[in-house]
Every structure is written in structure tokens, then in C-alpha cells.
Amino acid sequence: AQTVTQSQPEMSVQEAETVTLSCTYDTSENNYYLFWYKQPPSRQMILVIRQEAYKQQNATENRFSVNFQKAAKSFSLKISDSQLGDTAMYFCASSLNTGTASKLTFGTGTRLQVTL
């Protein structure tokens, strides 16, 4: 079984500042994937970033980057130059391969508010 823990229910950051959202996970798998998804008030689930566990290099996507610490089972998300449009719930998720499908296990989410 996999578990994903997000210990920060809510966070706030000022526009243009940097914020880091924490995530830890537990898995017995060797080959797995980690994701951050964003859910704005519009309710859509939007992929932010993906990390392959066998890759040591941290994934980056424009202003979004991760700090992947495999031994510590930690997968934090850093948002640089925060924008008002970054206001959303952020979910960390791990992926367990099950046959031909991948089962996503989500954390409880961190609500991020970007302020002026």
C-alpha cells in the first residue's frame, strides 16, 4: 500500500515570492512516479509536474520545481515568482503500477493563497 502525506493544510505567499509545499510518501515499490496536481477554484485537476523515481535529477517546469529526496521519501514542490493564478489546492500523488494501469494515491492537499 502507498501513503502520501501533506502536512501543510494551508499556506500563504505574496506575489513574486517563493513558496515550498511539503510532501512525504511511503511505498515498497522500486519503480514509481510522483506527481503534483493543482486544483484551482474552477475544480479542474491540472498536472503541474512529474518525477520518475529512478531519475536522480529533480524535475522542473518553468516556475515549478521539485526537491526529490528518494532516501527520505520526500517530494516537495517549489513555486518561484508566485502569481495570483497559482492560488489553488495542490495535491501530491504517487503512482503504483497495477497491470496496465497506474493507481494514483493522493495526499490531503495544501491550499495555497497568493496575495498582493
Added chain:
Amino acid sequence: DTAVSQTPKYLVTQMGNDKSIKCEQNLGHDTMYWYKQDSKKFLKIMFSYNNKELIINETVPNRFSPKSPDKAHLNLHINSLELGDSAVYFCASSQGQGRPQHFGDGTRLSIL
């Protein structure tokens, strides 16, 4: 063009009724999923189909029955709706293991 589309977006109905939610994806993906997001925003997988074959079936009441007529469609039928079924239901699709899942906009189901 919408990649994963769900209908309806909102569904309000009474306890005891039967309802269906439809999902279609035009991404050419082989695998489709249903997730439930409860009132505390917690997301949990319910089912997954790969090319019309059931792959994942989590502990979900028998009142929930997914149906996949082809690999581009995965519908969810719910019998005898209960108050606890109120939630947002998300459909998703992906291609291959470990690939990102693309989500629909969700269906908010409210049971009166």
C-alpha cells in the same frame, strides 16, 4: 478541443434514485479511471479500465457499476443513491504506466 469530457457537470437528485455519469476522452489513451473527491477534498480511486477491461476495482459499494463500451468511453452508473454518495466524481485517462493522468472537469453529485 476538450481532452476528457464528463457529463453532466452538476447532478442533483434524491436519495434512492439511479443516475449515470458519462465520460469520453479523445486523447487516444488506453486506460481510463474514476475518482471520488469527498467534501474534504480527498481524492480516491474507484475504478480503472484498460481497453474495456476492468483493471482496478477498489472497495466500492456494488451500487456503483462502471461500464466501458470502448476504450474512449467509461461511464459510471450508481444505483439507489445515498446521502454519502454526494461528492465530485472525476474521470481521467492515461497512456501507459506512470504516464500523467488527464482529468475531466468533474461531476458534482448532490443527493437531497
